[in-house]
Amino acid sequence: MLKFATRRFGLSLLILFVAVTVMFLMIRAVPGDPVQIMLGPRATPELQAQLTAALGLDQPIWKQLLIFYGNLLQGDLGTDVFSGRAVTDIVFQQLPYTLELIFASILWSATLGIALGAYAAAHPNTLIDRIAAAISVSFVAAPAFVVALLALLVFAVHLQWFPAIGAGDGFLDRLDHLVLPAFAIGLSWVGYIARLVRASMLEVMGESHVRTARAFGIAERRVVMVYALRIAILPVVTVIGVGMGFLLSSAVFAEIVFARPGLGKLVIDSITTRNYPIVMGSVLISTALFVVSTALADLINALLDPRARTSH
């Protein structure tokens, strides 16, 4: 197990390293002098030279990369071109908003999805099973940002049940502001998780330990809820871990649509102002988040199911 864990995290680190290097080289490979873009056409040559030196752009590329990694290992992602604040400060200030949105989305969609899937598996081929299947296929198809826009139109602008912009202050207000974006992000996951749980439930229900539990005369309800479901929700853990990238992507759109603070809004804003250190920092943090959550999902899976340790 320990061997698997070290290997898995080693791979994650390697992936992260390659990803960051590629990203770094891509930014440097772009035609056009970033300093000129940042300062605009009317900047004096002295000012340009000063900023070039301050950003370390006058060094050879391999040295820039070394300096970048040196700083990174010390937890320094550079400074914002405009405000002079540390990029890490800015990114970590926005991160909680994105995380709370993602967490809320997973929470409601996984709860509902598991319940639907378990119910459908316990009553296969009934009307409810069919309806759940049809709904889940349709929900899977709905892209989060379109759902977000339609939800904004119907529930915030037209019916005015929920607030349309911002993240709110205070616990209840924040919760109120979370409802629509979390609904939009989670909707496609409900169907996906329901189908997943239903399929793995049906498989688990045929296994010997469930049969044994039944033979002991344990109530059907308890067999389903305790003996079968506990194993059947394993794939959900992996799917959520691997789906972190999709969740992040959906969160970016939801933040724009509902004008919420967060990583997504930060990235879009810094792209429009060509604030590369911030773009780089946020992409790096979100990539790290994704890589770590995928590795964690693999680990949890390996912990719960020893067979997963050997496969690639």
Added chain:
Amino acid sequence: MEKSRSELGQIIVGVARDPLGLMGLIIVGVIVFCAIFAYWIVPYDPIAMDIKSRMQGPSTAHLLGTDQLGRDTFSRVIAGGQVALKVALPAVFGAMAIGLTLGMIAGYGPKWLDNLLMLFFDTIRSFPTVMFALAVVALIGPSLQTVVFVVMATSIPTYGRVARTQTLTLRNSEFILAERSMGASMARILGVHMLPNIIGVLAVLAAMDIPTVIALEAGLSFLGLGVKPPTPSWGALLKDGYSLIRQTPWLVVGGGLPIILATLGFTFLGESLRDVVDPKLRKQR
């Protein structure tokens, strides 16, 4: 040739027998038809401005109303479908071709090459799609080509991994070993003998991938980072509708519903195709 045609016919019949598959076939058919004949269907020029009739609600003259520049929404929805397919098809086919080639090489070639390619796939996959897209657009600037490139780059690993797994399971089967013992080159083995056995699974994957691509194009255009402004795109419609959501809500509906319909259609079609082409796949995912 005759045989493959009848196989294709069987697949289409199989899909059409399944109610969801038939629905998908119809929706996709309508979208493709509208995209091809958009020029003859649209009642107005989709990029012609008519300031006098701006921000009008749905009426008989303008079925889905007009936007802030007086452009006819219905015409823009139809023409937007053309743009969506123009991005989705080359991107999906390009990604499939590259992913297929790299995946087969990874599965059949030496171990170090396999490891290298897998690292490459895992690295691309480790960027959250939209973050990667945003970074690339920020660097090379928004355009139709950029969107196609981003979409292609992000979906190569999916095809690559599937092609690799399929190749790995087939590489030691008798017909491949026989071919190898007769001295066939790697290109011949992969192209002539491996490819026909893998392509079906990848085609299903491609059908299921089109909705994701359409959504990504619309998403980027919605953020103002996709196709450039006068070009009609479902995402651009959403963008205009969003910024004036109180004045022209019909733009949000006009841009949003086709995206949902298109995703539904291609998903139904893909699922049904999968069941017909390879029932074993049903259990996976």
